[in-house]
Amino acid sequence: MKITQDVRAFALEQAERRCECTGDNCRHHRRGARCKRGLRDDDWKVYWRTESGGATRGNLEAWCPECFSNNFVAPREMVALLAVDIVGYTRLADDNQRKATTLKSVLRDVANRCAGDCGGRLVFDRLDDDILAEFSKSRDAIKAAQSLGSAFQEMALRLDLPTAELCGALHCGEVTRWRNGILVGDAVEVTMAVRRLAGVDQIVLTEPAAAPMKGKVELQPITHADVLEIPLVGGIWAMQF
Secondary structure, three states, X not given: OOOOHHHHHHHHHHOOOEOOOOOOOOOOOOOOOXXXXXXXXXXXXXXXXXXXXXXXXXXXXEEOHHHHHHHHOOOEEEEEEEEEEEOOHHHHHHHOHHHHHHHHHHHHHHHHHHHHHOOOEEOOOOOOOOEEEEEOOHHHHHHHHHHHHHHHHHHHHHOOOOOOOEEEXXXXXXXXXXXXXXXXXXXXXHHHHHHXXXXXXXXXXXXXXXXXXXXXXXXXXXXXXHHHHOOOOOOEEEEEO
16 A cells, blocks of 8 residues: 555544554563654654554554654664574475474474573574574573473474474574564574584584583584585584484
8 A cells, every 4th residue: 555645644643643652662662651752744654553454544553753763773682593493304294294294383382482481582584494592692592402302302202293303503693673573684594504504413503602601511613514604703513402
């Protein structure tokens, strides 16, 4: 739908000439209190109320410029990213698509629970195969990964699913967080690239992720021809799930 002056006028009246930011994502209104700014002249923005609401007038919100900027000019921040996948998933899917899909669902459910227990969360984005979770620190991600490995095997056995091993990667870097929770940036790409180097039951860590954990967990330096193609600073390390 084209945002014409008529449509903007409708959104303004619908908002009762007040900013409709409720603080769910706004850095100035974290607790859900609606912004108290009035909207005057043309110094305000419109945006969709929900992504699923469609391009309709009733799905538009009117926001003051400051709240709009706080929500949609995404800040950059440092996070620890943990990517996990099932080893040989394609082969498992070829053998039994239904059981392989169920196994992937089990991994997602277990990862969601383990990440939450360690102060992290799953990141749902364009990734179809890998499970990606974010944490504030490497040690939280490693703690989640260690509990995830055993919990995944126990749940798969209970549901009589095929035996499967995991592999993963951990990287610390800067990302941009969009309003819907999706993370983008080089750190995401590096994490997924490093995950491809992981062996069976192995987590590969980049230097930024491994540095604070040296001496606290058993880490082994590894080399791989593909490492030269990944924009890393320092070496990479490996540990067992």
